Amino acid sequence: MKHDIASRFLDIAPEVQEALRQGGAVVALESTIITHGMPHPQNVATAREVEAVVRGNGAVPATIAIIEGRIKIGLSDAELDWLGTATDVMKLSRADLPYAVAAGRHGATTVAATMICAHLAGIRVFATGGIGGVHQGVESTMDISADLDELARTPVAVICAGAKAILDLPRTLEYLETRGVPVVGYGTDRFPAFWSRASDLPVPLRLDSPEAMADLIRTKESLGLGGGVLVANPVPAADEIPADEMRTFIDAAVAEAKARGVAGKAVTPFLLSTLVERTNGRSLATNIALVKNNAALAARLAVSLARPEA
Numbered sequence: 523m524k525h526d527i528a529s530r531f532l533d534i535a536p537e538v539q540e541a542l543r544q545g546g547a548v549v550a551l552e553s554t555i556i557t558h559g560m561p562h563p564q565n566v567a568t569a570r571e572v573e574a575v576v577r578g579n580g581a582v583p584a585t586i587a588i589i590e591g592r593i594k595i596g597l598s599d600a601e602l603d604w605l606g607t608a609t610d611v612m613k614l615s616r617a618d619l620p621y622a623v624a625a626g627r628h629g630a631t632t633v634a635a636t637m638i639c640a641h642l643a644g645i646r647v648f649a650t651g652g653i654g655g656v657h658q659g660v661e662s663t664m665d666i667s668a669d670l671d672e673l674a675r676t677p678v679a680v681i682c683a684g685a686k687a688i689l690d691l692p693r694t695l696e697y698l699e700t701r702g703v704p705v706v707g708y709g710t711d712r713f714p715a716f717w718s719r720a721s722d723l724p725v726p727l728r729l730d731s732p733e734a735m736a737d738l739i740r741t742k743e744s745l746g747l748g749g750g751v752l753v754a755n756p757v758p759a760a761d762e763i764p765a766d767e768m769r770t771f772i773d774a775a776v777a778e779a780k781a782r783g784v785a786g787k788a789v790t791p792f793l794l795s796t797l798v799e800r801t802n803g804r805s806l807a808t809n810i811a812l813v814k815n816n817a818a819l820a821a822r823l824a825v826s827l828a829r830p831e832a
Contacts, residue, residue, distance in 0.1 A: 531623055534643055535596025538584045542644050547581035547824035549817065550595075550640035550648040550678070556587075556602070557611045557630035558791050559651075560806060566606035568810050572817045576649070579821030586639045588614060591626035595643045605630070615668045633680065634672035637750065646739070646827055647679045649820035651813045652716040653752065655685040655694030657789065658776065665786075666697065672750070674701035679739055679751045681820040683812040684714035684721070687765070688772050688793045691721055698752065699726065704742065706735060708755040708819060717808045718765035719756040732819065736826035755819050761811035763804055771800045 534542070541548050551572060556565045573583035584596040587605055594601065605611070612622050614629040619638060622629040631639060633653050640648050654667025667689075673680065685694045695713060698705050707713065707725030715721040729735050739751055756762075775796040784792045797805040 529642065531591075532593045532595055532639075532643060535584065535594070535598065537582055538596040538643070541582040545828060547821065547828040548584055548645045548647070549576045549581045549820045549824050550636055550643075550645045551576070551583055551585040551817070552633065552636040552648075552650050553585060553587035553597075553605060553630040554613055554632050555651065555813065556585075556605050557608065558613055559794070559809070562606050566602060568813070569602060569606075571810075572649075572813055575814045575817040576821045579818050579825070581647075581821035581824040583817075584640070584643070584645060586631050586636050588612075588619070588622050588627065588629035588631070590628065591623050593623065593639050593642070595639065595645070616672060617668065633669040633682075634667075637672050637676045637678045637680065640678050641676050645678070647681070647820050647824040649681045649813070649817040651682065651809055651816065652684055652686040653680065653682050654790070655689040655691070656697055658688075658690050660690060660693060663785075665789075670694070670697050670701060670703075673698065673703045673752055674749045676750055677743065677748060679735070679753060679820075679823060681708075681753045681755055681816045681823065683716050683757050683816060684754045685716065686790070686794075687715040687717060687721070687768060688776065688790070688797075691715065691723055695723060695726070701749075702747070703749060703752055704738065705752045705754060706738065708735070708753055710754070710756050714754050714756040715765055715768070716812070717757065717763045717768050717805055719759060719762045721765060725754060732822040732826040735823050736829075739827065740831065753819070753823070755812075755816050757808060757812040758815055761808050761815075763801065763808055768805075771797055771805070774800060 576583040657665035712720035
């Protein structure tokens with residue numbers, strides 16, 4: 523386990539603890555998809571399905587959340603059920619995490635907070651939907667997700683379907699490059715755009731197998747470079763919404779957010795819920811499909827990393 527002093531704040535589920543003790547494959551999963559991503563009971567059902575995908579690909583799932591100030595690394599069935607309908611749950615990033623722990627609050631972890639907690643527990647791989655990034659209009663708002671700096675500092679591999687297409691994707695990639703984060707396209711030369719398999723942006727690096735990604739991660743660690751690796755995994759073709767079609771929906775949702783004065787942390791949840799309405803549920807179905815697809819790849823990567831080096 524990393525950081526013995528911080529470990530006193532962690533409650534690690536027995537299944538996860540045993541896998542870590544044996545050097546087995548574990549995949550961290552975030553909890554904002556449960557509390558802020560979709561309605562009940564679909565949120566709990568999806569969380570369980572994602573955990574099942576991880577298990578089906580040979581790894582142990584560790585859904586992460588903060589309950590009464592305790593960092594839960596892996597949730598019991600009862601905890602997951604409770605979280606699915608809980609109220610007064612904070613949406614936690616790096617800045618909010620210590621407050622929630624100190625104050626005994628409940629919190630759902632974003633990409634950044636999940637990476638922090640996973641690293642504290644000794645978990646090297648994390649599956650999510652899409653990362654945060656540089657927001658549109660950053661020149662006036664300075665709105666840049668903490669996920670990007672977390673990728674630069676915390677050594678956890680993040681498997682995603684790219685950055686959410688509501689963001690400024692060119693600037694997001696530029697920021698990641700500036701911060702020294704390897705961005706790897708899994709089996710693709712184009713950067714995925716969350717609901718769509720490809721944007722018009724080239725992906726900086728390409729790898730085509732979990733074994734190759736494991737080699738990259740080990741080499742980065744051996745060189746002492748620190749920070750994480752971002753793996754961009756396109757949504758399956760059968761589940762995507764083409765980028766040109768999705769852009770029309772996104773532009774309308776962004777305009778509505780501006781008209782209503784939505785700002786700060788409220789922007790992303792507002793846009794995602796508005797897109798569900800405007801796409802008649804298609805964006806949510808795609809979101810679920812891509813999370814499962816990322817969970818499967820993350821499990822295969824975790825298995826590769828758990829194998830002894832040749």
